[in-house]
Amino acid sequence: QVQLVESGGGLVQAGGSLRLSCAASGLTFSSYNMAWFRQAPGKEREFVAGITRSHSTYYADSVKGRFTISRDNAKNTMYLQMNSLKPEDTAVYYCAARRGIVVGTTVDEYDYWGQGTQVTVSS
Numbered sequence: 285q286v287q288l289v290e291s292g293g294g295l296v297q298a299g300g301s302l303r304l305s306c307a308a309s310g311l312t313f314s315s316y317n318m319a320w321f322r323q324a325p326g327k328e329r330e331f332v333a334g335i336t337r338s339h340s341t342y343y344a345d346s347v348k349g350r351f352t353i354s355r356d357n358a359k360n361t362m363y364l365q366m367n368s369l370k371p372e373d374t375a376v377y378y379c380a381a382r383r384g385i386v387v388g389t390t391v392d393e394y395d396y397w398g399q400g401t402q403v404t405v406s407s
Contacts, residue, residue: 286310286396288379293401296369300405304364306379306398313360317382319394320353320364322375322403329378333364334387342387347373369405376400 292304304320319334333353334342341353352365362379380394388394 286381288381288396288398290377290379290398290401293377293403295404295406298369298371298405298407300369301365301367302369302403304366304377304379304401304403306362306364308360308362308379308381311381311396313355314357315383317384317387318353318355318362319380319382319387319389320362321378321380321391322373323378323400324372324375327375329391331389332377334389335362336387340387342389366403369403371405371407374403374405376402 287309289307296302317336320332321329322332323329332344332347335353335355350368355362378400379398381396382388382394
């Protein structure tokens, strides 16, 4: 079965960096568009960044210029490099996979989800 496993979360001070990874199995990774979402306590899950099968990238305005999404199809892995972290970036970060041509920005457009990894940014 399909599995998406996130790793790399943790506690970091404001201004610091973290790199999240999402390891995929049970699917043809190169055929899927991938994305990172996040969910803060009491808030809805929101789109953070997405990357297409052809490596085109898309970002939420709130993270543009600070976060970089990438993928390594040979390793079936997606990454999110997060720099200049802010306390408002604190959330559980989820990776998601979607069939189709384009990257979606809503939760219901995605077929598979990981369990999430906690990112906490202290001020």
